[in-house]
Amino acid sequence: MSGESSPRQATVLTYSPFGRALVLLGPAALGVLVAALAPMLARWLMKAHFPVLGIVWKVVGSVDSWWKVGVQAAILAVLGALVSVEIVRRSTRLAVDPAEVRLQTGDQLVTVARPQVDAVFMQGDCLVILDRESRQVFRGEPQAEAGPIERAFREHGYPWRDGDPFDDLYQPWVPETDQLPVAVEAVLSARAMALRKKASSEAGELRDSLEKLGYAVRDDGDRQLWRPLVRS
Known part of the structure; x- marks a missing residue:
């Protein structure tokens, strides 16, 4: 994940080129790989007389021609693309400067002024911002990794915590x-x-x-x- 500076001295935190490629292409590529390998694995399991989910292996193993594999790969690739869209839609792009934090999640923009912020920390994969009454003014999964996020908040003078205070x-x-x-x-x-x-x-x-x-x-x-x- 990467951070970059804008003319307003904001640090923008979003996907790195590699991270963006992984999110946008990874699920579809995985779908194609599953479509290609699953029938062979299923036929091997049937030959090995693997009893668990036998009917499933029979159905999957019946995909035994290139056009059937192609159709299955196309379906799974589309499903993978939909997963990518949902990941991007639900993840948050941050812009941090000394005056405020701007958090863009899909079409929703949340702006938190610096005087409101009493604590910022990561909780699992989520970024959490608390105000001066300890209310949660933001909670979401950022596009950037924890390290660059922590550095950006600290460099701009925000009260970064190692955990929920x-x-x-x-x-x-x-x-x-x-x-x-x-x-x-x-x-x-x-x-x-x-x-x-x-x-x-x-x-x-x-x-x-x-x-x-x-x-x-x-x-x-x-x-x-x-x-x-x-x-x-």
Whole structure:
């Protein structure tokens, strides 16, 4: 991944040429490779009397002519291209300067002014920005790698952290324990249902609702972890 300077002294963080080629061409190339090799592997497994998923190997192994392989390769290449489009659409291009951070994810642009920022850190593959009330003003998967991102934020004077500074405050949410206000319990219950349905947009909106009630939430596998907001 790469960083470059603009006339406004911003550091732009996006895919490197190699990274962009890998994202745009990799899934389609993998689809073509699978189309070419899968029938041969399936026929070998049938000859070896491999019992698991036998019907699957029979169907895949029936692709035994060049035109069938070609059709399968075309289908998988198209599916791979769609995966590439989705990866680019969901990843974030950053522009960091001393005054603000601009985060472009698909058609959505988020701008965070420097005075708002209290902490910036990586959490897994995601970049997280917290404001001065410890609310999550941005969370997303950047196009650049962690190293260049950290250098850019540090060079422009942002409070980079090695991890979530409020990590010790999080607690697992356990339903119906009377530990939290009724309104907060209701939002966490609704969000748990949204997570089970893989409704990420709805889960994000409910996260915002929790912050308005004075609480932050993050996900740990299937669990929701909560903490009170903390003013700096």
